[in-house]
Amino acid sequence: MKTDRKPVTIEEAIERIVSRSSPGKAITVSLEKADFLHLAEDIVADHHVPMFDRSMYDGFAVKAADTQQAEPDAPKRLRVIESIPAGKEAQGSLQSGTAMRIMTGAAIPPGADAVLMLEDVREGNDEDGSYIEVTSPVSPGSHISHRGEDITAGMVLAKIGRRIGSGEKAVLATFGYHQVKVYQPPEVAILATGSELLPVDAPLVPGKIRNSNSYMVETQLRRMGAVPKPLGIIKDDFEACYQAVTTALEEADFVVTTGGASVGDYDFVQALIERLDAEVLFNKVAMRPGSVTTVAKKGEKWLFGLSGNPAACFVGVELFVRPVLKKAMGAQHLHLPQISATLAVDITTTNPYTRLMRARTELHQGQLVVRPVGLDKSSIISGLLEANSLLMIPGGEQTYHRGEKVNVIWLEEEGMCHGSTARS
Ligand SMILES: Nc1nc2c(c(=O)[nH]1)N[C@H]1C(S)=C(S)[C@@H](COP(=O)(O)OP(=O)(O)OC[C@H]3O[C@@H](n4cnc5c(N)ncnc54)[C@H](O)[C@@H]3O)O[C@H]1N2
Ligand code: MOO
Numbered sequence: 092m093k094t095d096r097k098p099v100t101i102e103e104a105i106e107r108i109v110s111r112s113s114p115g116k117a118i119t120v121s122l123e124k125a126d127f128l129h130l131a132e133d134i135v136a137d138h139h140v141p142m143f144d145r146s147m148y149d150g151f152a153v154k155a156a157d158t159q160q161a162e163p164d165a166p167k168r169l170r171v172i173e174s175i176p177a178g179k180e181a182q183g184s185l186q187s188g189t190a191m192r193i194m195t196g197a198a199i200p201p202g203a204d205a206v207l208m209l210e211d212v213r214e215g216n217d218e219d220g221s222y223i224e225v226t227s228p229v230s231p232g233s234h235i236s237h238r239g240e241d242i243t244a245g246m247v248l249a250k251i252g253r254r255i256g257s258g259e260k261a262v263l264a265t266f267g268y269h270q271v272k273v274y275q276p277p278e279v280a281i282l283a284t285g286s287e288l289l290p291v292d293a294p295l296v297p298g299k300i301r302n303s304n305s306y307m308v309e310t311q312l313r314r315m316g317a318v319p320k321p322l323g324i325i326k327d328d329f330e331a332c333y334q335a336v337t338t339a340l341e342e343a344d345f346v347v348t349t350g351g352a353s354v355g356d357y358d359f360v361q362a363l364i365e366r367l368d369a370e371v372l373f374n375k376v377a378m379r380p381g382s383v384t385t386v387a388k389k390g391e392k393w394l395f396g397l398s399g400n401p402a403a404c405f406v407g408v409e410l411f412v413r414p415v416l417k418k419a420m421g422a423q424h425l426h427l428p429q430i431s432a433t434l435a436v437d438i439t440t441t442n443p444y445t446r447l448m449r450a451r452t453e454l455h456q457g458q459l460v461v462r463p464v465g466l467d468k469s470s471i472i473s474g475l476l477e478a479n480s481l482l483m484i485p486g487g488e489q490t491y492h493r494g495e496k497v498n499v500i501w502l503e504e505e506g507m508c509h510g511s512t513a514r515s
């Protein structure tokens with residue numbers, strides 16, 4: 092059966108899917124389970140950090156004024172009247188002429204306004220107990236971390252939609268969020284279609300290959316914060332594929348198939364969609380790899396018919412599955428960051444479609460430089476090992492020269508700026 096397949100641009104394809112996707116529901120999870128999910132609530136500071144003036148060093152809390160005349164030849168002697176470990180408050184307050192031994196993180200005692208490091212004083216004992224000798228003046232505020240200097244109460248620290256990474260975890264824990272409201276991570280069924288596919292633990296036989304797409308897609312999904320549900324390998328049999336996709340659509344809101352997306356005798360994705368009576372958002376994209384990508388909706392459920400070719404499948408996940416899942420996860424940023432980098436080599440294109448070449452972008456003498464890795468064929472797996480980015484070459488007949496600026500999709504959510512403000 093022949094389906095009409097008119098290619099849309101990448102931008103148009105993305106616009107079609109993003110406009111049809113929506114945020115999922117918010118749930119509460121324990122802080123331990125919140126990694127890489129997106130906040131469903133703003134995080135607002137309900138107290139200052141630090142809550143109290145505290146010592147930045149192990150040393151002695153003093154009155155700065157007591158040290159003003161101190162010199163190496165005329166040291167100022169201060170009587171040590173108390174010792175304050177972290178977690179304890181001083182029992183008394185500090186009077187002129189006295190000092191309190193204090194450890195890093197301990198609250199500055201009333202009356203003190205500076206801390207001297209252990210290394211900077213001479214310690215001694217006499218019949219009245221212990222004392223220190225100060226040999227140079229210290230300024231008020233020295234070595235004290237002041238109340239509220241890090242975070243002031245009322246500050247919005249992280250807005251709804253922000254991805255929870257290590258920094259967010261530190262802040263959440265600081266403010267006692269043992270539980271946090273996040274968007275539910277979506278479950279995504281993965282079906283690998285192809286009679287040539289063997290399970291990963293099977294020995295190779297002539298004409299067959301191992302199913303690598305499922306594993307690759309699983310990892311891509313997990314990195315996005317989604318929950319992959321691999322449903323195994325389906326033979327290139329229309330009824331078997333139809334049954335498998337129907338069951339998958341019952342079990343998950345998002346279904347990814349790999350293979351069978353093209354026009355071959357055993358490529359059933361188009362026929363499946365027709366039989367399912369699903370709405371096709373697009374079934375061809377003016378890009379390489381991944382031109383045969385199809386995205387369809389059956390009611391509120393999503394079906395992504397990705398190419399069987401590994402590189403095309405990889406790109407399909409990052410470009411089209413990602414924004415739908417990210418929107419479901421309430422994310423601030425639906426797409427991978429795009430950056431500008433300098434070409435390390437000449438690239439000539441004769442392809443009418445936009446090329447997304449697996450590439451490596453690295454810093455060289457302060458400049459981001461990009462070079463393609465591996466063969467630029469959609470069947471290639473090895474290039475995925477080295478690629479940290481996708482080099483975007485617009486369609487047409489043209490040579491892009493070494494040294495020219497090109498657009499690059501960075502294949503990590505973190506590490507390159509989305510252009511957002513530090514605290515968004
Ligand atoms: N006459 C035409 N032939 C093809 C066209 C076309 O326009 N006209 N498009 C080509 C393009 S572009 C692509 S991309 C591929 C898409 O292929 P399918 O999505 O139909 O996938 P399959 O035919 O099932 O497999 C293609 C290739 O990928 C291997 N494969 C499949 N599944 C896996 C897996 N799970 N793990 C690893 N490798 C897998 C499979 O063995 C094939 O080698 O079609 C072109 N053909
Ligand atoms: O869709 Mo194919 O991946 O363009 O090579």
Ligand SMILES: [Mg+2]
Pocket residue numbers: 350351352353354355357358
């Ligand atoms: Mg095929």
